[in-house]
Amino acid sequence: MKNSLILFPILFPQIAALIMGIIKFKNNKRRNIYIGTVIVLNLVFIIALLSTNQSMDFHLIKINNLLDIYFRIDKLGILFVLLASILWIFTAFYSFVYMPHEGKEKRFFLYFMLTLGVTVGIAFSGNLFTLYIFYEYLTLATFPLVIHSGSKEALRVGRKYLIYSFGGATLALLGIILIFTLTNSVTFMEFGILQGLTLDNKDLLLIIYMIMFIGFGVKAALVPLHSWLPAAMVAPTPVSSLLHAVAVVKSGIFALIRVSYFIFGSEVLYEIRGNYYISILVVLTILMGSLLALHQDNLKKRLAYSTVSQLGYILLGIVLLNEESLTGGLLHLVNHAVIKITLFFCVGAIYFMTEKKYINEIKGIGKEMPITMGCFAISAISLVGIPPTNGFVSKWYLALGGLEENKILFAVILLVSAMLTAGYLLPIVITAFFPGEEKKIIKKEPPLSMLIPIVTLTAIVVTLGLFPNIVLHLIEDIVKGIV
Amino acid sequence: MDVAKNFPLVIILILFIGAFIMPLLKNKIYNKAFSLMTIGISSVLSLITLVYVNRYGTFLYRVGHWDSPWGIELSIGILEAIMSLLLTSVAFVISWYSVYTIEKEIKDNKVCFYYTLINILVGALLGIVYTNDLFNAFVFIEVSAIAACGIIVVKDKKENIKATLKYLILSSVGSGLVLMGIAFIYSITGNLNMTFINKELSQTFMAYENSILISLGLFTIGLGIKSAMYPLHVWLPDAHSNAPSTSSAMLSALVLKAYVIFYIKILYRMFGEEIISQFPILLFMVLILGSLGMIMGSILAILQKDIKRVIAYSSVAQMGYIFFGIGLGNTIGLVSTFFHILNHAIIKSALFLTVGSMIEKTGQKKLFALKGIGKEMPITLGLFTVSALSMVGIPILPGFISKFNFAIGSIKGGKSIFVVVILISSLLNALYYFPIVINGYFGEENLEGKVFKSKEKTIKELMPILVLIIAALILGASSNKIIEMISNGVEVF
Numbered sequence: 001m002k003n004s005l006i007l008f009p010i011l012f013p014q015i016a017a018l019i020m021g022i023i024k025f026k027n028n029k030r031r032n033i034y035i036g037t038v039i040v041l042n043l044v045f046i047i048a049l050l051s052t053n054q055s056m057d058f059h060l061i062k063i064n065n066l067l068d069i070y071f072r073i074d075k076l077g078i079l080f081v082l083l084a085s086i087l088w089i090f091t092a093f094y095s096f097v098y099m100p101h102e103g104k105e106k107r108f109f110l111y112f113m114l115t116l117g118v119t120v121g122i123a124f125s126g127n128l129f130t131l132y133i134f135y136e137y138l139t140l141a142t143f144p145l146v147i148h149s150g151s152k153e154a155l156r157v158g159r160k161y162l163i164y165s166f167g168g169a170t171l172a173l174l175g176i177i178l179i180f181t182l183t184n185s186v187t188f189m190e191f192g193i194l195q196g197l198t199l200d201n202k203d204l205l206l207i208i209y210m211i212m213f214i215g216f217g218v219k220a221a222l223v224p225l226h227s228w229l230p231a232a233m234v235a236p237t238p239v240s241s242l243l244h245a246v247a248v249v250k251s252g253i254f255a256l257i258r259v260s261y262f263i264f265g266s267e268v269l270y271e272i273r274g275n276y277y278i279s280i281l282v283v284l285t286i287l288m289g290s291l292l293a294l295h296q297d298n299l300k301k302r303l304a305y306s307t308v309s310q311l312g313y314i315l316l317g318i319v320l321l322n323e324e325s326l327t328g329g330l331l332h333l334v335n336h337a338v339i340k341i342t343l344f345f346c347v348g349a350i351y352f353m354t355e356k357k358y359i360n361e362i363k364g365i366g367k368e369m370p371i372t373m374g375c376f377a378i379s380a381i382s383l384v385g386i387p388p389t390n391g392f393v394s395k396w397y398l399a400l401g402g403l404e405e406n407k408i409l410f411a412v413i414l415l416v417s418a419m420l421t422a423g424y425l426l427p428i429v430i431t432a433f434f435p436g437e438e439k440k441i442i443k444k445e446p447p448l449s450m451l452i453p454i455v456t457l458t459a460i461v462v463t464l465g466l467f468p469n470i471v472l473h474l475i476e477d478i479v480k481g482i483v
Numbered sequence: 484m485d486v487a488k489n490f491p492l493v494i495i496l497i498l499f500i501g502a503f504i505m506p507l508l509k510n511k512i513y514n515k516a517f518s519l520m521t522i523g524i525s526s527v528l529s530l531i532t533l534v535y536v537n538r539y540g541t542f543l544y545r546v547g548h549w550d551s552p553w554g555i556e557l558s559i560g561i562l563e564a565i566m567s568l569l570l571t572s573v574a575f576v577i578s579w580y581s582v583y584t585i586e587k588e589i590k591d592n593k594v595c596f597y598y599t600l601i602n603i604l605v606g607a608l609l610g611i612v613y614t615n616d617l618f619n620a621f622v623f624i625e626v627s628a629i630a631a632c633g634i635i636v637v638k639d640k641k642e643n644i645k646a647t648l649k650y651l652i653l654s655s656v657g658s659g660l661v662l663m664g665i666a667f668i669y670s671i672t673g674n675l676n677m678t679f680i681n682k683e684l685s686q687t688f689m690a691y692e693n694s695i696l697i698s699l700g701l702f703t704i705g706l707g708i709k710s711a712m713y714p715l716h717v718w719l720p721d722a723h724s725n726a727p728s729t730s731s732a733m734l735s736a737l738v739l740k741a742y743v744i745f746y747i748k749i750l751y752r753m754f755g756e757e758i759i760s761q762f763p764i765l766l767f768m769v770l771i772l773g774s775l776g777m778i779m780g781s782i783l784a785i786l787q788k789d790i791k792r793v794i795a796y797s798s799v800a801q802m803g804y805i806f807f808g809i810g811l812g813n814t815i816g817l818v819s820t821f822f823h824i825l826n827h828a829i830i831k832s833a834l835f836l837t838v839g840s841m842i843e844k845t846g847q848k849k850l851f852a853l854k855g856i857g858k859e860m861p862i863t864l865g866l867f868t869v870s871a872l873s874m875v876g877i878p879i880l881p882g883f884i885s886k887f888n889f890a891i892g893s894i895k896g897g898k899s900i901f902v903v904v905i906l907i908s909s910l911l912n913a914l915y916y917f918p919i920v921i922n923g924y925f926g927e928e929n930l931e932g933k934v935f936k937s938k939e940k941t942i943k944e945l946m947p948i949l950v951l952i953i954a955a956l957i958l959g960a961s962s963n964k965i966i967e968m969i970s971n972g973v974e975v976f
Contacts, residue, residue, distance in 0.1 A: 061879070063963040067887065069879075133878045140877075143921075150927030158921065166913050170906045177887070177902060181894045 003058040006071045009046045009081075010121045013038060017113035020106070028105070032096045035109050039092050039116065043085040046120070050078055057126055066180045069133065070187065072126030075478045080254050081123035083334055084247070087341055088116050090453045094345055095238040097450040098352055102236045108148060112238075114141045115247055122251050128176050128186035128263060131255055132169065135219070138251055139165040145239045146232050157231045164228040168218025172255075175212035178204075179263060188258055190482050192265020202272045205264075209274040212259050219252030220315065221308045223285040230296075230304040237348030240300060241341045249307065253314050253333060261482040266321045275319040282319055283413055286312030290420035297358050299347045302424055303340065309417060310336045310383070316410065317398055323483050325401025330475045332394035335464060339379045339391065342457040346376040349446040349454065359428060364435030368444045371451060373432045375458040380425040382461050385418050390464035393472075487535040488544055491557050491613045494525040494567070498606030505599045511591070515582045518598035522578055522605060526571035533564035537968070541975055543615065551615075551676050558615035558678075558752075561972030562821060566612045566744055570737050573828050573951075574605045577736070580836050580947035581729035587843055588727035589637050597637050604630035604733065608741040617665050617675045617753070620745055624661065624709070628654045631738050634730040635722050646721035653708055653718045660705030667698035668753070677753040688758050695758065699765055702749050710742040712769075712806050713776030716799045720783075723795035728839020731791065735798045736832040740824050743805055747817070750809070751976055759812070770810025774904045776803025781911035789848050790841070793915055794834050797874065800908060801827045807904075808889055811896045814973055819888035821969045826881040826958060830870045833951040837867040840945075844938040850919065857924035858933040863940065864923045866948050871916035873955060876909040881959040888966070 016038040025031040049056075050073070057072040095112070099105045118138045125131040139162065147158035180186055182204075183193055194205070214222065221229045229249070233240055243249065260269060269275050289309025296302040314336065317329015349372045350365060351357050366373040382389035395414055402410030445451065464471065501521035505514050536542070541560035545551065578601060585594055607630060610623035632654070636647040669675060671691050672683035688695055704715070711719040723731045750759055759766065780800030787793045801823070808820030840863050841856055842848045857864040873880035886905055893901040922929050958965065 061960070063884075067878075067884070067963075129878070136877060144925060147921075147925055150925060150930070152926075152928065155921070155926050158925075159918070162913070162917060166910060170910050174902060174906050177890050177894065178899070181891070 003056050005049060006056050006058045006073065006124060007060070009042055009049065010071075010117050010124065012045070012117070013042055013113045013120070014117035017110045017117070020113070021110050028100070031106070031109070035113065036089075036092060036096075038113060039085075039089055042116065042120075043089060046081055046085055049073075065185055066129055066176075068127060069130050070126035071121075071124045071130065072188070073124055074188075075474070075481065076254075076257065077123040077125075079330070079334070079474060079478060080250070081120055083250075083337055084116070084119045084123065087242070087337060090341065090457055091238050091242050094348070094450060094453045097447055098238055098348055099236065101352065102148065104148065104150075107144065108236070108239075111141055111144045112242075115145070115242070119247050119251065122254060125188075125258075127188055128179070128258070131258060132173060132176060135172070135216075135251065135255060136166075136169050138248065139169070142239075142243065142248060146235045146243075148236050148239060149234065151234075154234045157228075157234050160231055161228045164218050164225065168215045168225070171211050171215030171218075173215075175208050175215060175259075178208045178211075182208075186263070188262035190262065192261065192263055192268055194264055194268045205268065206272045206274055206277075209259075209264060209269070209272065210277065213256060213274075213278050216252050216255040216259060217281075217315075219248055220256060221249055221252070221285070221311050222281055222315065223288045223308065223312075226285070226289070226308045229308060230301050233298070233300040233304050237300070237344055237351065240304070241344030241348070249311055250333060250337060253311065253318075256315070256318055257330075260318055260321075261326075266483050269321055275321050278319050279316070282312055282315045283410075285309065285315060286413060286417050287420075290417050290424065293424040294420065296424075297360065299350070299357055299359060299362075299428070300344070302359070302428075303343055303347065306383070306421065306424065307336075307340060309421070310340070313395070313398060313414070313417075317401065320401045320405055320410070321483070322401050322404050323479050324397050324404055326479045326483055327472070327475055328394050328397030328399075328401055330478065331397060331468070331471065332391075334471055334475075335382070335390040335394050335461075338457060338461050338464065339383050342375060342379040342454060342461060343383070345450075345454045345457065346372050346379070349450055352450070353444045353446050359431060362428075363431055364437070364441075366429070366433035367435075367441045369446070371445055372454060373429070375454050376432070377429045378458050379461055380429055382465060383425060384422045388465050390461060390468060393465065393468040487531055488542055490528040490532045490535075491544060491559055491567070491609075492546060494528050494571070495606050495610055495613070497521050497525055498602045498609070502599045502602035502606065505602065506595060508595070511594045514595045514598050518602055519575065519578055519582065521602060522571060522575045525605070525609075526568065526575050529564065529568040529571045532559060533561070533568050536561050536564045552674060552679055555619045556615040556676060556678075557613040559613060560975055561968060562744075562976060563612050565821070565825070565969065565972065566740070567609050569825055569828055570605060570608055570612065570741070573736055573832055574601070574733065576947045576950055577729050577732045577832055577836070580944075583944045584839070584843060585727065585729060588729075590639060593637050593639065597634060600630045600633040600637070601733065604634065604738070608737060611741045611745050615677050615752075617668065617677060617680070619675075621658070621662060621665060624742070624745070625658055627738065627741065628658060628709070631734060634733065635726040637730070638725070638727050640725070642721075643725045646718075646725045650718045650722040653715075657705045657708035660701045660708070664698040664701035664705060667694050667701065671695070677748065680753050681755050684753075684758060685755060688761070692761070695754070696762055696765075699754065699762060702746065703765065703769065706742045706746040706749075707772070707806075710739045710746070710805075711799055711802050712772055713779055713799060713803055714772075716776070716780070716802070719799060720792050720795040723798065724789060724791040728791075728835055728842065731795070731839070732832040732835035735795070735835060736828040739798065739802060740805075740828060743802075743809075743820075743824065747809060747820070747976075751817075766810050766812040768810075769806050770812075770898075770901070773803045773805070773807030773810050774901060776800060777807060777904060777908040778803075778911065781908055781915065785911065785915045787915075788850055790838050790850055790853060790919065791835075791848055793850070793919070794831070794838055797834075797912070797915070798831060800912070801831065801874075803908070804885070804889060804905075807901070808892065811889075811892045811898065813892060813896045814970070815888065815892040815895055817973050818966060818969050819885055819892050821973070822881075822888060822962070822966055823885040825965070826873070826885050826955070829951055829955045829958065830873050830882065833866065833870045833948055833955065834874075836948050836951070837863050837870070840940055840948075841867075844940065850922075853919070854922040854926065855929035855931070855933045857920075858930050858935055859938040861936060861939065862945060863948075864920065866945070866952055868920045869952050870955070871920060873959070875913045875916055879959050881955050881962065884959055884962040884966075
């Protein structure tokens with residue numbers, strides 16, 4: 001029964017969220033202490049769990065080989081769960097300051113904690129079916145966060161979000177059922193479960209792979225199914241940052257890694273040339289995202305399109321199917337998460353202090369909020385990938401992976417896209433710091449409790465750039481086991 | 484234990500005799516208590532029958548000790564026992580709910596009449612399920628049709644009378660077609676007992692190929708009208724949306740299902756697999772009409788503005804699933820059909836009862852007027868949400884299990900393309916159930932001016948719905964055992 005402890009980090013935040021829904025707190029401070037304690041405790045528990053035993057598995061309900069709720073911890077899951085839990089803590093502390101001006105905090109934090117549990121569930125899923133359940137559940141749990149403001153616009157966007165997500169999940173389910181009828185199993189295995197299968201029906205496998213890639217790709221904002229993501233920017237900033245950095249889009253990516261390397265396996269994918277067709281969509285995602293980001297005037301929308309493009313990098317790392325590229329992809333998954341969450345926090349801080357959300361409104365804001373914008377500038381440069389930042393490291397590996405496939409094209413695309421990234425992020429920094437006109441400077445730095453998460457995250461960004469080996473070793477370890 | 488063999492007949496007799504005693508009891512409360520008691524006893528007896536059948540296997544029961552070609556015979560296998568347990572227990576829960584609410588929907592002097600009709604209806608449906616005799620089944624079909632019309636018209640409004648007439652006419656057409664089908668069979672075989680007909684037909688069917696095809700068609704269309712197979716469903720939305728909520732629940736959850744059971748009996752017990760496989764076109768048509776129903780029922784539901792009509796059209800879609808399973812023509816399809824019958828009966832009655840509570844408390848039945856209901860009646864809408872999630876097919880809820888089995892059935896049957904139909908249909912389900920939930924719980928404008936829990940029903944009155952939801956959850960969680968049981972039943976069917 002020791003293995004059932006694996007359920008704890010999944011259920012604990014959810015139960016804590018429900019308890020929070022029932023009890024009434026005397027004041028907001030007590031509630032915040034409660035939430036902070038729950039989220040930190042969850043991380044502590046996860047670390048304790050991982051340090052005792054590296055491989056655990058647990059069947060919760062098993063009806064047959066497919067309808068089987070099965071949890072398993074593996075290295076990829078560990079990477080994802082640690083990333084999510086750590087960023088969740090930052091977001092929680094940021095939200096304590098940010099959310100009061102959006103209102104309805106109790107509801108926000110309820111679903112916020114619920115989503116943490118669901119994300120951990122995704123990370124620990126041991127088969128496709130469990131992954132699918134939590135994937136659907138994630139949509140349901142994040143929906144109230146997306147429509148937080150309750151305005152007509154928010155409800156409309158919420159509907160779009162639901163339709164896209166459920167549509168994608170349904171396609172994925174179709175793929176799952178088809179896989180199940182072929183192999184009678186959907187359990188994740190290193191190097192895939194299709195190995196022994198005679199490959200006389202390559203076309204069928206190719207169709208299944210495409211269906212599943214597009215299905216899970218909806219959450220990973222694969223062009224042309226990305227449009228829910230920029231629309232979802234009506235949500236409050238902490239929600240956007242979480243959606244982008246870890247919870248939703250990265251769950252899509254995570255599911256795709258599971259499908260590609262734990263169900264199909266890289267050899268089978270080579271055989272059926274699944275990566276070839278998908279890489280067209282991926283290249284489109286990288287370029288379209290950057291190009292669309294160029295002419296967004298709304299700061300959050302610009303960042304949203306930037307996410308689309310950056311996710312394209314990670315997808316590229318997945319579909320190139322070699323060790324370097326996957327290392328690059330996973331590294332970029334981590335780096336992008338940390339960078340993007342910082343960028344969103346900065347934008348949120350600007351909105352929080354000045355109610356400004358368009359680029360032409362923030363002229364000279366760098367002098368009013370030097371620390372915030374300084375952090376923004378550092379993160380922006382990291383995302384562009386100028387050495388020695390962390391963005392550079394991940395793109396380096398991606399380019400290496402592309403060259404290993406003898407496809408210079410991919411390296412070129414990476415460079416073009418890096419230029420475009422510079423093209424849409426640096427103007428923000430320049431407008432902020434060099435307004436071109438002299439204004440009276442009033443210091444408007446956000447409160448300390450909001451600055452601390454931002455500065456700490458920036459410090460992490462810098463650290464990851466200077467000492468990439470900390471994460472790189474873990475990732476190389478993962479990659480060796482699955483490619 | 485052999486006394487259990489008498490229980491099916493005893494159940495029918497208790498219900499019918501109860502129905503005739505009830506008008507003699509003047510007091511409403513006695514009426515309600517008496518109806519609940521008779522249905523309750525019959526569900527207990529059904530449970531015992533199920534246990535008995537599960538242990539000792541199928542048995543035939545001669546009514547009045549007349550031997551079979553002459554006398555009426557009841558045939559009770561696992562499937563019949565499961566269905567009778569379902570019918571009686573769901574009817575019990577619905578009646579339990581109606582005890583608190585029925586006066587709000589119908590006039591006081593009709594209450595006694597209503598419970599009489601309920602007893603007759605449940606009795607007749609059980610008769611259809613149990614009987615092994617074609618003509619006896621026809622009689623029960625007619626009785627159930629009249630009783631079903633009765634519980635719609637009992638509300639005494641103008642649109643009820645209109646809806647009832649529509650239902651009565653179409654339903655009579657259906658019964659007429661069934662009767663003609665029976666006539667064909669009788670003239671070929673000279674028998675009315677299904678087992679005997681099967682014996683005769685298996686020897687002579689080559690000589691009567693056309694007549695058999697015609698009678699198959701007549702049964703399909705006739706019973707198709709009665710159980711709302713698309714596009715013969717036109718009576719259903721009016722009837723189900725205008726009836727009192729408890730009647731709608733009864734009609735949608737139980738009445739439609741009994742005819743399906745009868746249809747399956749006709750196909751596999753009377754004609755037998757051998758003859759059915761001679762006419763692949765028949766099952767293919769059923770499959771296509773089922774798929775059309777799954778898609779079109781949902782699309783029509785999306786277009787509705789009245790919440791009860793949404794649920795009614797959703798029934799059309801769900802009946803589509805049931806016919807889809809029959810049309811697959813393999814064991815797993817049939818098993819999924821039975822499982823879906825269980826699942827739909829429970830969930831749909833829960834949906835109709837929750838919606839009934841909302842309409843009762845707010846006086847509104849339009850979708851736009853029910854926005855923000857989640858603040859006023861959070862528990863009721865919560866129960867609605869769980870049922871809706873099951874309908875959409877969120878895993879582990881029973882709706883998912885049956886859809887999953889349908890999908891496996893169609894792949895095993897070499898009809899993989901129909902998996903897409905199932906998936907599209909579940910997406911469409913989401914499109915009409917989720918807006919109700921979302922507009923109920925969320926949205927600034929929707930919640931404005933609503934007072935938290937101001938219109939919630941008492942826990943006592945919500946108890947029946949809660950019981951249904953719990954039953955659905957148990958059905959989902961223990962689905963492997965239930966499916967195994969159904970598969971055993973289908974093998975000996």
